[in-house]
Amino acid sequence: RPVTDHGNEHCYHRSIVQKTTHAPFMESEDNTAVALRCFDLQSAVLEKENEKKACDQVRVLGESQVPETCLTVEARVQEAKDALLEDAACAARAT
Numbered sequence: 001r002p003v004t005d006h007g008n009e010h011c012y013h014r015s016i017v018q019k020t021t022h023a024p025f026m027e028s029e030d031n032t033a034v035a036l037r038c039f040d041l042q043s044a045v046l047e048k049e050n051e052k053k054a055c056d057q058v059r060v061l062g063e064s065q066v067p068e069t070c071l072t073v074e075a076r077v078q079e080a081k082d083a084l085l086e087d088a089a090c091a092a093r094a095t
Contacts, residue, residue: 038090045084048077 055070085091 034089037087038084038093041080041084041087041090045077045080048073048080052077 051069052073055066055073058070059066
């Protein structure tokens with residue numbers, strides 16, 4: 001016998017069905033959003049690390065050949081890593 005809520009016998013049953021039907025879908029949406037956010041943060045780290053590698057290769061040609069952006073690349077690599085680690089969900093995935 002269904003539990004009644006304000007005279008509506010099916011109210012309780014419907015809420016149970018809705019929770020079990022929609023909860024996994026919403027959880028999947030949340031997981032996807034987290035994965036995309038982490039992907040963006042990880043991509044930023046890789047982009048900065050690749051930029052640093054390029055700067056290191058240019059530096060071999062002489063300091064006069066190094067573009068100004070290379071002067072701050074190490075700080076930008078660290079900023080990208082910090083942003084990744086500041087996001088608790090992404091930090092857990094990164095370790």
